Amino acid sequence: MGTFIAWPKDLIAVRNNILNQVFSAPKRAKKGLAKKIKKSCKLIDEKLNQCLLWTWLSKEAFGLTKKQIMFLSDIHAVCSRGEMAGSVICLYIHFLNDYAKKNKMSSMISFVDPSTIGATGGGNATQRSHALAARFKVASKGEYFLMPCNDVNHWTLTVVNSDTEIVYYMDPLKRRIANGEWGVPVQTGNKDCGLFVMRYMKEIVHDKELDFVTKGSATLSLCSW
Structure with missing residues (x-):
C-alpha cells in the first residue's frame, strides 16, 4: 500500500507471432527463429523498463482530475x-495537498x-493566462497559489496571492528580478532545480x-531533505 514493486517478467504473457512460429517450424529453421525471439524479448525488456506506473491526481490539487505517467528514469x-x-x-504536489x-x-x-503554465506544453501566452485566470477565479480570500514552472529546462516557484x-x-539559481529576490537555498548542481522547488x-x-x-528575505531552511 502506497508503494510499488517490480513485476516479475516471467509472469507476463506475451502474444507474438514469432513465438507461435517456433512450435510449427522445422528443426533447421529454429536457429534463425531463436535470434528473432531474442531480439523481440530485448524490445519487450526495453518497454518494461521505460514504463513504470500510471497515477491519477485528485481534483482537489489542481481543480481537475488528470492522469500522469511515471517512468523508471x-x-x-x-x-x-x-x-x-x-x-x-x-505527484509530489498531490501529497503536499493531502498534507494541507x-x-x-x-x-x-x-x-x-x-503543465498549464510551462514553456513547453502550456500553449501560448494567452492560453497560459487563461489557465491562470480560471484557477484564480475559485480562490478563497487570502489563499496562496504555489506555481512551479519550467521555463526552458529550469524549474522556479512563484507564489501568488490573487486577493x-x-x-x-x-x-534556485537566485537570478535577480526587478524587485529584488527572496533568500532561498541555491541549487548546488546543474540539474537539481526541480528538487529545490519541491x-x-x-x-x-x-x-x-x-x-x-x-519573513521577507529570510532564508528557507534545508534542515531535512
Whole structure:
C-alpha cells in the first residue's frame, strides 16, 4: 500500500507471432527463429523498463482530475538529484495537498498544474493566462497559489496571492528580478532545480503560519531533505 514493486517478467504473457512460429517450424529453421525471439524479448525488456506506473491526481490539487505517467528514469532522477519531470512535480504536489487538507489548510494553500503554465506544453501566452485566470477565479480570500514552472529546462516557484495581487518569486539559481529576490537555498548542481522547488513548496506547506510572507528575505531552511 502506497508503494510499488517490480513485476516479475516471467509472469507476463506475451502474444507474438514469432513465438507461435517456433512450435510449427522445422528443426533447421529454429536457429534463425531463436535470434528473432531474442531480439523481440530485448524490445519487450526495453518497454518494461521505460514504463513504470500510471497515477491519477485528485481534483482537489489542481481543480481537475488528470492522469500522469511515471517512468523508471523519473525515479532514477529523484534518487540521483537529476532533472525532475513534470509528472514527478505533480505527484509530489498531490501529497503536499493531502498534507494541507489533513492540517485544515485547504483554504490557505492551493496549487497550479505546471503543465498549464510551462514553456513547453502550456500553449501560448494567452492560453497560459487563461489557465491562470480560471484557477484564480475559485480562490478563497487570502489563499496562496504555489506555481512551479519550467521555463526552458529550469524549474522556479512563484507564489501568488490573487486577493492582494502580491507575487513571490523563488529561483534556485537566485537570478535577480526587478524587485529584488527572496533568500532561498541555491541549487548546488546543474540539474537539481526541480528538487529545490519541491523543497520550497514543502517548507511553505509545512509552515501552518505561512511565515514566509512576513519573513521577507529570510532564508528557507534545508534542515531535512
